[in-house]
Amino acid sequence: MEIPSKYTPAEIEEKWYKYWTERRFFHSVPDDREPYTIVIPPPNVTGVLHMGHMLNNTIQDILVRRARMTGKNACWVPGTDHASIATEAKVVNKLKEEGIDKYDLTRQEFLEHAWNWTHKHGGIILEQLKKLGASCDWDRTAFTMDEARSESVIKVFVDLYNKGLIYRGVRMVHWDPAAKTALSDEEVIYKELKSKLYYLKYKIDGEDGFVTIATTRPETILGDTAVCVNPADERFAHLKGKRVLVPLVNRSIPIIEDDYVDMEFGTGCLKITPAHDINDYEIGMRHNLPSIDIFNDDGTLSKDAELFVGEDRFDVRDKIIPELEKAGNMAKIEDYTNKVGFSERTDAIIEPKLSAQWFLKMEELVKPALENVMNDTISFHPPKFKNTYRHWMNNIKDWCISRQLWWGHQIPVYYLPQGDFVCAETAEKALELAKEKTGNTNLTIADLRQDEDALDTWFSSWLWPISVFDGIRFPENEEIKYYYPTSDLVTAPDIIFFWVARMIIAGYEYRDELPFKNVYFTGMVRDTQRRKMSKSLGNSPDPLDLIAKYGADGVRVGMLLCSPAGGDLLFDENLPQQGAGFVTKIWNAFRLVKNWEVAENIEQPEHSKLAIEWFRNKLHQVVETLDEQFNQFRISEALMTIYTTVRDEFSGWLLEVVKPPYQQPIDAKTYNETVDLFDQLLRLMHPFMPFVTEEIWQLLKNREDGESIMMCQLPPVESYNSEMLAAFENVKEAISGIRNIRKDKNIPNKDTLELCIQQGDKGFEPQFNSVIIKMAHLSSLEMVTDEVQGAASFRVKSTNFYVPLEGFIDVEEELKKLEEELKYTKGFLNSVMKKLSNERFVNNAPEAVVAKEKAKQSDAEAKIKVLEERIAGLK
């Protein structure tokens, strides 16, 4: 069989992904094995794959593949999220480009456009995940607006309403004038802006004189209904009970007193606009002030503003300033930096606005969700996110779940002709309730008017771990009982409140159980300057280009090598490059092994036997290490373990030892054992690099059609001989010592050397001599009792190694090296003795620690003796 010298990821990856999916290896059905379940954080249906998805889904795939290979029934459920605001905004824009205004369409017509868009773009991101190698159970692909999920959302709304947890209230909400919808607190991003602080003079009603207030939003004076001072502020005592006139419109408003006012800030005198500021709203409530809503839903001024009606709020700000100056109301203007809320989705500046919305009472719901994270029933990795979580949960506010959008789940509330309303899953059920409620049996569905608003997207995704198994509609179904609770959730910390917390809440409310056992928070993918990847900066590579360039395995490895849990990943193209380099390394190791000619009639050499025994033990140790690392979600460390094992232990040591001389065959026993070890190693690597491991695994031995490495079991955790591993480390050190001598003395590798060993207490075990002979290319290895003259030397622990080099040896050089070694060892002994001669240390430290120090002492003393003898011998 001809093995290509270059590994070509593109075609190989496509071949195996097809092989896996055609045989439905990713598909899971409940059986008697232990389930392992992950639900994907559903990406936005209209989105495209970005670097964050790459990292996140690589980690999920590693966890799922590993679970599958440890005998679990692994199920990774994929799907997408309808992303109400973002998708609606995209559809609205697209229609606008076609000259269609959303408000010229009926709801039905608009939804048709939205569905068309979804069908066209909805699958893209999932198709891209396939290129990454994601082993999702594609038969289970779900969408937050498909039938099962939609019905679940509606059912939950009705249920919570009937439990008295959902209510309608007029509240100050964050209004997005671009999307014309309310947003939840979590959807508002505060940014610092350089703006101005305007000092405005309000004339006192019926008197000469003014009061001066400071504001960043002069246009809102049109909605002022009071001016407020601190009751403790002597400066304004004389204003008590008086009134002032709002500039330009000359409305007379009262001067009120409230502790809220900060005497230090601005002029100590605050204008109150209850309709457009949350704090003013609260003050307004306390003082029974009227609210004047001066804005329309799109951010233009309403007729209640009296001036500038129909003009945009920011244009009005520009225009009102000269007006105020002209009227003599402008005292001064200062530069000022303040934080302004922006819409997460549309980036429009948020307008605090009074409006009627639906809210979910959170106070009771959060209790089990908080408790079970704090007591680690649900573990966060890294655990520092527990703090953030607790803080939010302890300061929880009712969740505004209505959005003034069409794309989403329409709120199942039906208004009756008299203004009353009922809440029901369907219009038919609503009609029944309405008849009951009103006693009017003549009502028809046409008399009911369903609430226009849609639900917050998170109100559907919070059910995701349950709804993907249809556990809301059919709580007793076999799948939900088998797969739920899910095992691990992999997500980014920026949606800990939006999504993670709410899933936990929903889990306890609807299953009385946690939704997942572990939450692994990935870092953000940034560029090398720590900037977030963003379209506008153009610093984000296209993941698919990277895969095309470096292969999916290379990209996966590159992303993970540098991505500790919760730490940000500073992406640089040399990462996938390194990943691809590692793939090549493995490929070359495979080529080496596979191209050996195998001879049945050759005896297995001693060195090969020893090396194989050593590596078998090494592998068991690695399996144990990986197990620990995975248990702690130290996934990038686990990859590093694999990386160094393959590069150093397997390629650098095992293969070099067993490698037959040039153009000579290898004995069958060594060959088969090497292939077997390679096979084990490939399995350990498979979750990280599924494609190259499958390709090599398939070529390593004859495989039946339908076999796959992904369906194999990982090598189990087994005990290993740690003395042997330690002994082999001494062997490596000895071989390195000889290599160093070669290097120092410029002795080519092809020349053989002689070696004499003066064995000390430690540092040498003769059973590995054959390995040393092979690896150091020795012509002889002799045990000696005395030191050897005319030789370069080095020490491993208390064993002396001599390489006789007549004529080459520079005694001065050798002595210098020995003196240095002696000096260091003496210094080391000194520090140990200092400890041991400290009575309080010997008396107070645990016995084991003292014993260790004593061992250090005797080792150091032995080494000093060896060095001193050697020095004396040379002199």
Place this chain on the structure above:
RNA sequence: GGGAGCUUAGCUCAGCUGGUUCAGAGCACCUGCCUUACAAGCAGGGGGUCACUGGUUCGAAUCCAGUAGUUCCCA
């Protein structure tokens, strides 16, 4: 304004309940080598007052307090 975290090699980070796997890894850097699978490689090497100050202790990167810088969350 409130809260949480972080600060260890040029970069990104490990370092568990204080004590030889305590000063580590990968990358980067430097020096040799085209040695027979691999120059996308191999063999070596340099590099850190563990942010600062004090405390606890026989012993502190590790525990405590304060200071500085920095990041995130919330308002």
